[in-house]
Amino acid sequence: PFEGNYSSWLEQKQTRLAHEEKTESARQRTLTRELEWVRMNASSRLTKNKARLARYDALLAEERNVKLDNVEIHIPAGPRLGDVVVEADNVSKAYGDRLLFENLTFKLPPAGIVGVIGGNGAGKTTLLRMITGEEQPDSGELTVGETVELSYVDQSRDSLDGSKNVWEEISGGVDQLKVGDRTMNSRAYVSSFNFKGSDQQKTVGKLSGGERNRLQMAKLLQTAGNLLLLDEPSNDLDVDTLRALEDALLSFPGCAMIVSHDRWFLDRVATHVLAFEGDSKVNWFEGNFEAYEGWRHEQLGDEADRPHRMTYKRLVSRS
Ligand SMILES: Nc1ncnc2c1ncn2[C@@H]1O[C@H](COP(=O)(O)OP(=O)(O)O)[C@@H](O)[C@H]1O
């Protein structure tokens, strides 16, 4: 009867509005934190980013108490990381006679978030593939700790089923979804990646590049790894999703290595910068991008501002 339909329509409308309100206030909270950060000076910003390195245990404990309604995106915690996350000791890698990098040495501590920067063809993706084990160093040693559980979105993003709709692809068709060690409503989870209402019914094969990327992110983040590897997520993520993801990273009790050109991410979220500078040289720097730029200027003077094309060292006689 009309009355019954009308009341169920009203109920649905109420649920939808309540959801929109929650999303709106989560967005407000994100904005407030962004504003606070913008108003800080450079050194307080740096201190704030670095502070998370000393707070790994606190981040883990706090993750339990996050109210999923209060955030736009939530990255579930993976298992606790031990002291060894990723350690590179004098690593070098060449393809043919092109030396991508040499003497690469760094130690990523628990809770570290690395902004990986550098020109096209510098070797950034190759380094990530070394961490996943798809590539091997030519010399030196790359150690990935025993406690590390990887979550990796690669640049090709081809592992989606084009015939499913968005909700099916993410949820596997179930109403309650296991996200890390929590259970949540699968529609709510999917909509927290900005697939609202009818967007969840869209066919995966017809999504735009940005939508596919968001879908990948939603699938990836369910797996609850403790080391996220993201290869240029900023290229086709819309700005709201990107900011929500960054906000989620700030409270994520784990590590991330993210290839990015997004200045805001590199400044606000990164605790370390790994910079592929050309000529097979890679710098590891503790601090955000703002601090890295300052350091680079001290080292190089005006040369620091000169844009230059990617160049490789030639490997001499590898006979
Ligand atoms: N499997 C491979 N065999 C030969 N050359 C490769 C291979 N993978 C990448 N390269 C080359 O190595 C260089 C670095 O590639 P990549 O790591 O993808 O750079 P980036 O991600 O920084 O753009 C590029 O010149 C690329 O063409």
Ligand SMILES: [Mg+2]
């Ligand atoms: Mg790449």
